[in-house]
Amino acid sequence: MRQHQGVPDAVRLLSVRKVHGKQRGVVALNGVTVGFGRGTFTAVMGPSGSGKSTLLHCAAGLDRPTSGSVLLGEQDLGGLSEIRLTTLRRDRIGFVFQAFNLLPALTVWQNVTLPLRLAGRKADRDTVTQVIDRVGLGDRHRHRPGELSGGQQQRVAIARALVTQPEVVFADEPTGALDTRAAREVLGLLREAKELAGQTIVMVTHDPVAAAYADRVLFLADGEVVGELLEPTADEVARRMTHLGAWADERPQDGPRLTGSVR
């Protein structure tokens, strides 16, 4: 576990076990202990079904572990009611999903400010403008998601995740639906959130090139953390994934999208 100079990790999982279903339960996480330091960017990788999404959902308080605990800073999520958990997620966590999850009837500005409105907070015009400018959509405030490309829509989703200035941003396959160029822009924005604002980023991905934008890659297999890589390169990540058998059953064209050096 990484804990620097008495500063607690942004998120910590302690012996987290998650069994899905009651009768013939599927063990999705089998005693995971891991910390995500403040201001770090971690990619979570592993074969299909290894527990990546379950880990993300438990860490983000979207799902409750069967046993073990999850801490956001010093707050143990275990004892919180659903209402307090919802408030905590809204105030301290940002989410980015593969499918963008924007509201089609709302403009860019309205989508980005939605978390503030839901929290009953006033949207400070300058802050919102800054966040939308930062993702490169300063001239698209009034546009609706349907008028934007996939990459632009994901950039709106990132602005929406950042507008509340959350401590942690969880991203579930944020580049899964994007082409290489749009993916690089999105990954650059996530890395910038870490570098400029000291936010903690935890991203699930299948793509070694995307993982190479992180400071650290965690490898999961069968619900357990089986390794990590610091300062990863796409080649090294792909090599480890191959050893985990991640692509063993897939055709060559489904393999890692190695698109050259990204660092």
Ligand SMILES: Nc1ncnc2c1ncn2[C@@H]1O[C@H](COP(=O)(O)OP(=O)(O)OP(=O)(O)O)[C@@H](O)[C@H]1O
């Ligand atoms: N709601 C659920 N009910 C029953 N089993 C589930 C549920 N959610 C996940 N699982 C099972 O838990 C295991 C881990 O699933 P999880 O979605 O966390 O894996 P993953 O690594 O994210 O997979 P993928 O890369 O395919 O998205 C799998 O065996 C999956 O079938």
